[in-house]
Amino acid sequence: MSQEIAVPENPYLLLTPGPLSTSPTVRAAMLRDWCTWDDDYNLGVVSPIREQLVELATSTAPSEYTAILMQGSGTFSVEAMIGTAVPPRGRLLVLANGAYGNRLAKIASYLGLDMTLHDSGELARPDLARLEAEIQDHSHVVVVHGETTTGMMNPIAEIASIVKGAGKCLMVDAMSTFGGVPLDVAELGIDYIVSSANKCIQGVPGFGFVICRRDLLEQCEGNARSLSLDLFGQWRGMEGGEGKWRFTSPTHTVRAFAQAMQELTEEGGVGARYARYCENHQILVEGMAGLGFECVLPREWQGPIITGFLSPESPRYSFKAFYDALKAHGFVIYPGKVTGIESFRIGTIGHVFPDDFRRLISAVEECVAW
Ligand SMILES: *Cc1c(COP(=O)(O)O)cnc(C)c1O
Numbered sequence: 001m002s003q004e005i006a007v008p009e010n011p012y013l014l015l016t017p018g019p020l021s022t023s024p025t026v027r028a029a030m031l032r033d034w035c036t037w038d039d040d041y042n043l044g045v046v047s048p049i050r051e052q053l054v055e056l057a058t059s060t061a062p063s064e065y066t067a068i069l070m071q072g073s074g075t076f077s078v079e080a081m082i083g084t085a086v087p088p089r090g091r092l093l094v095l096a097n098g099a100y101g102n103r104l105a106k107i108a109s110y111l112g113l114d115m116t117l118h119d120s121g122e123l124a125r126p127d128l129a130r131l132e133a134e135i136q137d138h139s140h141v142v143v144v145h146g147e148t149t150t151g152m153m154n155p156i157a158e159i160a161s162i163v164k165g166a167g168k169c170l171m172v173d174a175m176s177t178f179g180g181v182p183l184d185v186a187e188l189g190i191d192y193i194v195s196s197a198n199k200c201i202q203g204v205p206g207f208g209f210v211i212c213r214r215d216l217l218e219q220c221e222g223n224a225r226s227l228s229l230d231l232f233g234q235w236r237g238m239e240g241g242e243g244k245w246r247f248t249s250p251t252h253t254v255r256a257f258a259q260a261m262q263e264l265t266e267e268g269g270v271g272a273r274y275a276r277y278c279e280n281h282q283i284l285v286e287g288m289a290g291l292g293f294e295c296v297l298p299r300e301w302q303g304p305i306i307t308g309f310l311s312p313e314s315p316r317y318s319f320k321a322f323y324d325a326l327k328a329h330g331f332v333i334y335p336g337k338v339t340g341i342e343s344f345r346i347g348t349i350g351h352v353f354p355d356d357f358r359r360l361i362s363a364v365e366e367c368v369a370w
Helices: 024-028 039-057 074-085 099-110 128-135 156-165 214-220 231-240 251-267 270-290 319-328 354-367
Strands: 065-071 091-096 114-119 140-144 169-173 192-196 207-213 306-310 343-347
Touching: 024 251, 039 065, 039 207, 039 251, 065 074, 065 214, 065 231, 074 099, 074 169, 074 192, 074 207, 074 214, 074 231, 091 099, 091 128, 099 114, 099 140, 099 169, 114 128, 128 156, 140 156, 156 169, 207 214, 207 251, 214 231, 251 270, 270 306, 270 354, 319 343, 319 354
Parallel strands: 091 114, 091 140, 140 169, 169 192
Antiparallel strands: 065 207, 192 207, 306 343
């Protein structure tokens, strides 16, 4: 009994930092079942994804890096990375300027790591002079590339140059930027980078991945503070088992991700995707400025992933009413997250295009009734 199943239309676009709007073909890729033991899945789907992820991360030294997929949302992979990379006597320096940076510190504290938090505040970038001084006392540094709290792009090349200059290990939470903002981990000297399926690669949620230097990971046996989040164990399993996950893998999500990776290639790769996100962002910011909306961040720090806008000062404005009105027009936006500032956020990543943002601006114009 076979029945044709149509892929349903989404009722609205998700202008959020993930999960985000995906293509109908990515969603359709989930409409069959897979055996986690079979070559069709492990050799046919998982292993190619691991190779392609390394190629996305670096074109200059792919042979020095390896990719590990990990069940769960992005945070699970961040926790697996930190908990596996930092040895018992390691000293971790966390650079934070927002909720996701602070989450790195929270993970380190749950893991009981010896950790220093360098918090520059949500509206500032890390202090590089302070980093230069602090680096000497630490073995590992972890930082967010694009801080989703505000849309801030941290100066990753400058940070990498200081950390590598001191010969220390650099881990980057590139959750919201990987695959959407060009970057070569080998060129910059990034040792570990982490992201997830449902951000710029435009897959659906269910797993994350870490791409790291193979020689460093090889030294991490026994470091993990958790069985399920042991990145070394997961890597051993995937290498030895030719793509086999240690525990049940999110098969449908992984197959959708393979489709999403193919669509990234078809779009023209990370450079082309970055150009589309930048165009989305530019149309958004210019259109919103025309309607009197100001950005939370100065322009030079703002990335093309997600943008914070100050809430209108009118007493008649409420986020909930604005949100509901835009949703009725087919757009879902995101609440603000900056402490002490009334704001909201609009994401420009996912299967969303410049014309969608032109339509959004018209919808906002109709909704600004205050
Ligand atoms: C999305 C995101 C994460 C992971 O969040 P999950 O809810 O666990 O998927 C981590 N860091 C940043 C910067 C993010 O944008």
